[in-house]
Amino acid sequence: MSAVTTESPSQLSALYRSSRARVIVGFAVAAVLLFAVAPATLSTFRLGLLGKFLCLAMVAVGIGLAWGRGGMLTLGQGVFFGLGAYLMAMHLKLADAGPVEGSGGVPDFMMLYGSGEVPGWWEPFRSPVVTILAIAIVPAGLAALLGFAVFTRRVRGAYFAILSQALAAAFAILLIGQQATTGGTNGLNGFRSFFGYDLADPVNKRMLFFLAAGALLVMVAIARQLMVSRYGELLVAVRDQENRVRFLGYDPAKVKVVAYAVAAFMAAVGGALFVPIVGIISPADVGVVPSIGFLVGVAIGGRATLLGPVLGSIAVSWAQTSLSEAFPSGWIYAQGALFIVVVAFLPGGLAELVTRWRRSRRGTVPDGGAPDPADGGTAAGGRPGEPDPRDPTAEAPTAVDHDPATSGRTA
Secondary structure (H helix, E strand, O other): OHHHHHHHHHHHHHHHHHHHHHHHHHHHHHHHHHHHHHHHHOOHHHHHHHHHHHHHHHHHHHHHHHHHHOOOOOOOHHHHHHHHHHHHHHHHHHHHHOOOOOOOOOOHHHHHHOOOOOOOOOHHHHOHHHHHHHHHHHHHHHHHHHHHHHHOOOOOOHHHHHHHHHHHHHHHHHHHHOHHHHOHHHOEEOOOEEOOEEOOOHHHHHHHHHHHHHHHHHHHHHHHHHHHOHHHHHHHHHHHOHHHHHHOOOOHHHHHHHHHHHHHHHHHHHHHHHHHHHOEEOHHHOOHHHHHHHHHHHHHHOOOOOOHHHHHHHHHHHHHHHHHHHOOOOHHHHHHHHHHHHHHHOOOOOHHHHHHHHHHOOOOOOOOOOOOHHHOOOOOOOOOOOOOOOOOOOOOOOOOOOOOOOOOOOO
């Protein structure tokens, strides 16, 4: 017994150091690929295309946190993506229109479809500072308000998914109906500058790619920190046994609101960078179909893992672009078939293949009867054969909600 007591702390310490080293190496490899390899090997057009994929991957990081760890099936992330995108587009259109002098300072589409005057609620977005603050605060604040109103009434599961999807549909309809102020179905496009930098310059296009790559790495780091923290453990507990967490004195609604707001913030930043990189934002990019598309990449990659949503989103976006060029009418069928296959045979996404490979390589219990944390033992707080809920790379259960009345698992 004494041997077990003396060896367990050292084993935990070694596991912590090795896990930390893997994370550092992983971020270093990702930084080299994004900041060195990609710019050196890709053309300006392909680099911009990859930048677009990275913006969509930012949305996937937030969905992985809210859905994979929190069990909230967010079918309406297009709302927050669109808010960030339109706020940025409004500033860019006002900046291109120039200062307000006489009849100046009016975006071109307002001269065609509107009264030729800038609405009062557009005027604050002439300021870059106001625009950046709005992108960071407005979507996250709206998500916090919506989440508090919904989660305090214990709305979850399919009901929350339908409600979030309805919000995305309503948001797209609202944008279409306000042609004089949002561009209607055409959206906002034709941007010439980004905070004073000419968007036609290839050097500035490369700068935008670096901004998107850096923002994605920061978001992945934030998501990992939340997953391995005490809050991450509480979020998983709320997902698996919400009623028992409530009985322990925690408010599950507040836990969910935080994850939902963080996911909205990530989606808004992705949308804000999407606008100068792609050059257009329209209701077709923020409605129900794009919102479901965000979810498909996360599900295919592995919603309960850290890198699964990112890699899945980038892979699906790349496949969509490649197959759409070769088979314009066949991509949607391929996407649906891939989603069905993954859900039916790999509920944990493609990351489940890695998890199964790791389980197949697990060794035996060391001498003395102490389970080895590296082999999925209980030293980290889990049951034998189950993943550690504090490990962001571990596979989580595929069920979104559990009822303690019908489940035998403990919180």
